[in-house]
Amino acid sequence: MPPHSIGELASLADVKPPTIRFYEQIGLMPAPRRTASDRRVYEPEAVARLAFIKHARQLGFPVEAIRTLLDLADHPERSCGDANRLAQQQLAAVEQKLSLLASLRTELSRMVSAGCDGPAGECRVIESLSDHGHCLGDHGPADSTIRS
Template identity: 50%
Template sequence: MMTIGKLGQAAGVKVPTIRYYEQIGLLPEAERSGGNQRLYSRKALDRLTFVRHARELGFTLDAIRDLLSLSDHPDQPCAAADAIAKAQLAEIEKRLARLASLKVELKRMVAQCAGGSIADCRVIEVLGDHSHCSTDHSHREGEGAS
């Protein structure tokens, strides 16, 4: 058994994050010592490591909750887990396309900047009026910037 500090250290997660994951049900409530200190098992460490890694890959908390639920039933087919991962991949591909568009636009803005005064600055002009952009990179509802 390990304390919350040791668990956080072992999983690379901050203590407040562990408490939050407990609060929202991604981690089971910790056992308590006689002094009311949280105590965690190896299973809790494995689960927390799973959550951390899934977050690093950009999965939402809801998707992680679904994946954890699936992992709790190892005899099920993995089609549902595949579907969740495919949806995440599609989101990543959308973000990459949007970032590529942003990169093109920023390069164009910088290349057109003459380096004079702010009154003649192409960067300021383009940022002030989207119609000067060569690509449609505007943020749309549902395309969360994380």
């Protein structure tokens, strides 16, 4: 199979070219060779590596975990203990997020059902948001956001 341009690689892996360049900058993708006109040229195995990274990101693995997983994939003779540990850590993080989301769903459902049709000054949603004491439980720190 012939080498790919960045556009071809992006299309094959269903990512955008800036994503590929970013992965190169942070060292997840190796720097490609360059043509005489300084265009990037990717070998066929870059497709599989990029697909690996994309799938790991879809599963929520952080960049450092992906770096470790790629290193293990590059050295198949090594033990997969680190891969198992990283997968267990990611599962725990997902379970924690699910728990937080369940708490958020419960609180938002309660707020919506307690809402009113009158003026905003009597709105239970506004009241609940203004005073955390109206909430039934803790749903995480103010800056905790769920990122996909």
